[in-house]
Amino acid sequence: xxxxxxxxxxxxxxxxxxxxxxxxxxxxxxxxxxxxxxxxxxxxxxxxxxxxxxxxxxxxxxxxxxxxxxxxxxxxxxxxxxxxxxxxxxxxxxxxxxxxxxxxxxx
Amino acid sequence: xxxxxxxxxxxxxxxxxxxxxxxxxxxxxxxxxxxxxxxxxxxxxxxxxxxxxxxxxxxxxxxxxxxxxxxxxxxxxxxxxxxxxxxxxxxxxxxxxxxxxxxxxxxxxxxxxxxxxxxxxxx
Numbered sequence: 762x763x764x765x766x767x768x769x770x771x772x773x774x775x776x777x778x779x780x781x782x783x784x785x786x787x788x789x790x791x792x793x794x795x796x797x798x799x800x801x802x803x804x805x806x807x808x809x810x811x812x813x814x815x816x817x818x819x820x821x822x823x824x825x826x827x828x829x830x831x832x833x834x835x836x837x838x839x840x841x842x843x844x845x846x847x848x849x850x851x852x853x854x855x856x857x858x859x860x861x862x863x864x865x866x867x868x
Numbered sequence: 869x870x871x872x873x874x875x876x877x878x879x880x881x882x883x884x885x886x887x888x889x890x891x892x893x894x895x896x897x898x899x900x901x902x903x904x905x906x907x908x909x910x911x912x913x914x915x916x917x918x919x920x921x922x923x924x925x926x927x928x929x930x931x932x933x934x935x936x937x938x939x940x941x942x943x944x945x946x947x948x949x950x951x952x953x954x955x956x957x958x959x960x961x962x963x964x965x966x967x968x969x970x971x972x973x974x975x976x977x978x979x980x981x982x983x984x985x986x987x988x989x990x991x
Contacts, residue, residue, distance in 0.1 A: 762930075795977040797913075804963055804981035805913065811975035848913055852976045855927050857903070857915040 767860035773868040780836040782863045784849035789829045793853035796834045800845045870894040872964050877985030890947040890964030898942035901967035904949050906960035954989045
């Protein structure tokens with residue numbers, strides 16, 4: 762199975778900060794990488810698919826990059842509603858796997 | 869509006885069984901692959917099972933293989949997860965999620981997700 766790791770596991774940031782989250786796959790997954798946002802008590806929400814494509818309706822301050830094994834999710838200017846946990850997911854293999862998550866909280 | 873609504877969760881004893889349902893609306897259910905994903909309390913997301921649009925192709929995570937069965941009824945716009953031989957470690961919120969594809973490519977993702985249903989395995 763393909764293993765996914767994320768770093769950091771948590772971070773504290775202020776409104777307006779630029780935030781970068783890293784995701785790494787245990788083998789090359791081309792661009793088969795998705796990012797989700799989850800707020801407490803809510804279902805995950807798709808932000809980015811195919812490594813860098815922004816899901817419809819998602820603010821443009823979110824962006825994704827990378828291919829192969831290393832990927833990043835960037836929030837260009839953190840907003841109050843962005844405090845949440847972010848998960849990467851590989852869809853290269855049908856045995857889909859998620860990263861362990863990165864919790865973004867208020868500094 | 870595209871919507872997925874899970875039901876069937878609850879408290880069950882270890883070794884017991886439970887059947888989850890996911891009712892789909894707002895899209896042509898029979899055209900989409902579907903998935904179950906779970907989240908133990910305070911933990912991350914774990915993919916559980918996948919089923920193709922026709923139901924002919926099915927995959928399971930190793931953690932549930934042989935105990936859980938995914939199925940669908942396209943006439944009823946419904947997805948199911950039959951869970952047998954339940955263990956304490958199966959305690960989680962279970963989400964159903966639709967697979968989406970980028971036109972002309974094989975890139976795929978999960979969107980939307982249902983609100984989830986809580987399964988608690990405890991004596």
